[in-house]
Amino acid sequence: MQPTTPLGALRALMQTRGLDGLLVPRADAHQSEDCAPHDNKLAWLTGFTGSAGLALVLADRALLFVDGRYQVQVQHEVDTRVFEIHHLHNEPVTQWIAEHLAPGARIGFEPLLMVNSQYEALCASRCEPVALDSDPFDAVWQDRPAAPCGAITAMPLELSGESSADKRQRVAQALRDAAVDYLAITLPDNIAWLLNVRGSDVAMSPVPHSFLLIDQQGDTEWFVAPEKLASLDPAAIAGVMISPPQAFVGRVAERAAGRVVALDADFSPVALRFAVEAAGGTVRWQSDPVTWMKALKNPVELEGYRASHREDGAAWVNFLAWLQREVPRREAAGDPITELEAQEKQREFRQQRASFIEPSFTTISAAGSNAAMCHYHSSPETNRPITRGEFYLNDSGGQYLNGTTDATRTLSFGPLDAPRRLHYTAVLKGFLALITLPFPNGTQGHQLDAVARRPLWELGLDFDHGTGHGVGHRMLIHELPQRIAKKVNPWPLLPGSIMTIEPGYYLAEQYGIRIENQVEVVKAAPGFSRFSTLTLIPIDLSQVEIGLLSEQEKVWLDDYHQQVRETLSPLVDEDARAWLFAATASLRVQTEA
Amino acid sequence: MQPTTPLGALRALMQTRGLDGLLVPRADAHQSEDCAPHDNKLAWLTGFTGSAGLALVLADRALLFVDGRYQVQVQHEVDTRVFEIHHLHNEPVTQWIAEHLAPGARIGFEPLLMVNSQYEALCASRCEPVALDSDPFDAVWQDRPAAPCGAITAMPLELSGESSADKRQRVAQALRDAAVDYLAITLPDNIAWLLNVRGSDVAMSPVPHSFLLIDQQGDTEWFVAPEKLASLDPAAIAGVMISPPQAFVGRVAERAAGRVVALDADFSPVALRFAVEAAGGTVRWQSDPVTWMKALKNPVELEGYRASHREDGAAWVNFLAWLQREVPRREAAGDPITELEAQEKQREFRQQRASFIEPSFTTISAAGSNAAMCHYHSSPETNRPITRGEFYLNDSGGQYLNGTTDATRTLSFGPLDAPRRLHYTAVLKGFLALITLPFPNGTQGHQLDAVARRPLWELGLDFDHGTGHGVGHRMLIHELPQRIAKKVNPWPLLPGSIMTIEPGYYLAEQYGIRIENQVEVVKAAPGFSRFSTLTLIPIDLSQVEIGLLSEQEKVWLDDYHQQVRETLSPLVDEDARAWLFAATASLRVQTEA
CATH class of the missing domain: 3.90.230.10 (Creatinase/methionine aminopeptidase superfamily)
Structure with missing residues (x-):
């Protein structure tokens, strides 16, 4: 009999892989705040559309963990006869596993969707974490939305203020200073900043889903779907090697033997740690240095x-x-x-x-x-x-x-x-x-x-x-x-x-x-x-x-409104200008009058 | 030839023990802010009297590490032709060791004077830390001041507000809740609070130098020099077993086999970790629970x-x-x-x-x-x-x-x-x-x-x-x-x-x-x-x-001064009362006048 629900499909999959449980996070490989429909396995499985959550599927139970913001919403969206609702932070899934499952229970997870601290917590729960070697949802998710394929555009020098080549040399210098051989980047905005590009994979998140590997010389390999580059002038990324995203983890493994690879301690998928360690390399956990370079605007x-x-x-x-x-x-x-x-x-x-x-x-x-x-x-x-x-x-x-x-x-x-x-x-x-x-x-x-x-x-x-x-x-x-x-x-x-x-x-x-x-x-x-x-x-x-405002507060408000009025009055519509003048009138003049 | 300086004496001692270096901290076994003269080995060795510092004695060099507050004072107090001055925080001694000494250099230290994080840093410096098994200074420090032996007095229930027996039961409950078998306490004020006593080993620090071991039943062994108890009514510490301080580390080792012993992560001497681990026990690093009980006053x-x-x-x-x-x-x-x-x-x-x-x-x-x-x-x-x-x-x-x-x-x-x-x-x-x-x-x-x-x-x-x-x-x-x-x-x-x-x-x-x-x-x-x-x-x-004060600030000052005046005027000397009235006069009345 064919399973007819996502839950049934996952349970069948668990059986074929000998799993006692399966973790389904609301996460993509970039730990994005906004998830593309293609990546929102949690919504497909449970109906829950909130921005954070995690399901644990077992043979005879199914649990959904959501945080305090979503305790009401989840009741509307999810069939709570099927999914038991738990609190994501007050009762973490790993604590639940430690307390309710037999030690050694085989729990499947996707290592591209999990960061290292989550993996460590899973290991500490005394289960046997089973890393799934490819995205198992493709096989069972009927009508799965396609992976996003948003066009990538250049952020020209007159808007970015620093060439990508110069940025890459700054990163290379940081790697040399830290005695690190490679930096693997999975954060989309860090890649966008480094390459002076913008993406369109998720609405209102103008960053491309992709991966990047850079070494001490600044040599850079960008793992990005080539279709996204159709409208990008190749000159914009001259000197950057392009490879398919699927090649990323394997390339990290190839490069890692005997080398030190920097991974972001908070956001890198644990799949990269596995790749580096299996190859005999060393992981240097740190904040991605690009995060801080990007934060200080030029x-x-x-x-x-x-x-x-x-x-x-x-x-x-x-x-x-x-x-x-x-x-x-x-x-x-x-x-x-x-x-x-x-x-x-x-x-x-x-x-x-x-x-x-x-x-x-x-x-x-x-x-x-x-x-x-x-x-x-x-x-x-x-x-x-x-x-x-x-x-x-x-x-x-x-x-x-x-x-x-x-x-x-x-x-x-x-x-x-x-x-x-x-x-x-x-x-x-x-x-x-x-x-x-x-x-x-x-x-x-x-x-x-x-x-x-x-x-x-x-x-x-x-x-x-x-x-x-x-x-x-x-x-x-x-x-x-x-x-x-x-x-x-x-x-x-x-x-x-x-x-x-x-x-x-x-x-x-x-x-x-x-x-x-x-x-x-x-x-x-x-x-x-x-x-x-x-x-x-x-x-x-x-x-x-x-009467509750201090003189200092009134001065700031008046100065601010003067700045707003003087800056915007030439820019606003004719019929809005009178309102702008009234709305920015001096408070102290009014108060005194 | 007999060495004539403290530095010479320590170097001779290093030679007999096969040490390449010796650490001399300004610390006692309680990590006290104020050091008794008996414990101030750093002052004896270097002349430096500041409240924080550390010396590293080598065969051919001697280094003194002090923090920013003392960079001027150290120049006055210390012969800088003999001791090179380094910055305690900007260039930690362990970093200096890692950068200047050959890996495996044998560095002596007293494990009662060092906390665990300092020991971990020493291990990470790639030297070979050599724990000295007894206080080696007794043999070489001529005219060493005696260990303090201040009288211990009772803090009666009408002043402490909670009996020592009740406090010990609260601690026992905390140990049971945390699944800890023993708590070893080395902080003098925590012991003073727990036993409702005060000490006088160091001027203006009314706490006794001693150690304490308490178990899940509240059974308590106090390691304190018996001479300090001469004027203490035995009833004040009824039910507490008294032992000499020298027995403390050994007793921890005796009790630790197969047990969990809680040690303060920031202040416990690493000697206790060595004792617990050598006995096959488990250390639970945490804050001493007494610290928090004591902090919330009754x-x-x-x-x-x-x-x-x-x-x-x-x-x-x-x-x-x-x-x-x-x-x-x-x-x-x-x-x-x-x-x-x-x-x-x-x-x-x-x-x-x-x-x-x-x-x-x-x-x-x-x-x-x-x-x-x-x-x-x-x-x-x-x-x-x-x-x-x-x-x-x-x-x-x-x-x-x-x-x-x-x-x-x-x-x-x-x-x-x-x-x-x-x-x-x-x-x-x-x-x-x-x-x-x-x-x-x-x-x-x-x-x-x-x-x-x-x-x-x-x-x-x-x-x-x-x-x-x-x-x-x-x-x-x-x-x-x-x-x-x-x-x-x-x-x-x-x-x-x-x-x-x-x-x-x-x-x-x-x-x-x-x-x-x-x-x-x-x-x-x-x-x-x-x-x-x-x-x-x-x-x-x-x-x-x-004119720079707000109305709210003036109100607080007037209210405060009214409280000061009304509370203190019956208590002060006759000739101070007029000044008190003038000094606490209302600001708002003055301002309006």
């Missing part, structure tokens, strides 16, 4: 960010002027603007900008209580009207030819109640406290995180997400390695770093508030750095308790 | 801290009133008060308090440029007059029967210039920012450190020490594990924790400013904690730029 990249933020700011102002005019009118007419309509209109305004490519992430367009969910995305089922009685939160950004933007504004269209005003003011004060903070060179994000939370803490409140993340240069919206969060992050914030600053406050089933600017880190007093804003969008001050 | 201990701070506050006020009266008078008379005279006078005022025992650390009494050195101690050679034209910094505290105090005030006796006023105001604002901060339960010190630095950072300035440390209960002035500093500290600040808050600013060869209060962590809004002051001493506001 002057051309920085100018690109600034230019793309001027474009994005103009699109925002056109959108906000339209919203402020239309929300009350449409509500009064009994045909209120909805989240989805606003989101679509905003996309149109962005598309009017010549350098706009695509959104940089799925827009959060959230009215009223929908904004209480930090990661809400509107759908026809959840679509709410935007009204004068509630906050409307918009978190969106664009990929532009020369940069990537990410900003959030929380807007109002009429007077709101005292708690909403107080909480909005606290979020604003936290935002201002951090964006105005100078700090010694070398300061790390976790040292600064509390600064943005203090006004909320003083009310006995907090928010349950990070305060800021890196943003790639026409690249990933969440770029590593720096973060501003409670959790320790060892990477310093240095001039040339690009971060967001985005405190918020969320009252379950009531409302959500977030104010986010993207910033660059620039030099300040000797030995000090500070943030300089990239985002140029008026901040809604209509709900601020002005 | 209500009786907390009330003791508060009471001792009232006593100490009264002594401070009497002292400050005297200073404010006498400094201008004596300067005018051409016979200014000096640092040493002030320090002695302050001790007299403390000695008038019935519960005062001794200073809790060496007083820092620093006038003018002497205060620019954070860890300055006055001597007849450095003693400076206290004058109207300069700041005077006093950092001091007392051991009281029921608690330990630590506070700093920076004082002035006449108008100072604008930079001094600005910097004093910045330090005060940093102090206020942190002491008024509520924070979510579980917050760690490194998350809060920047809050106290921000006003300095805004001036492009900073200070190069931690912002706060734990304080023991009639115990060590620097108590682990929590700290507020830039460096990551994983231990949360929780209700019952005792900390200092002590930002400062130091301008080399000019002046130093520090304001320090001791605080307890108390509950705040649900899920939140905050600091509550223990220290009750007026803060000098005469040099504050009042």
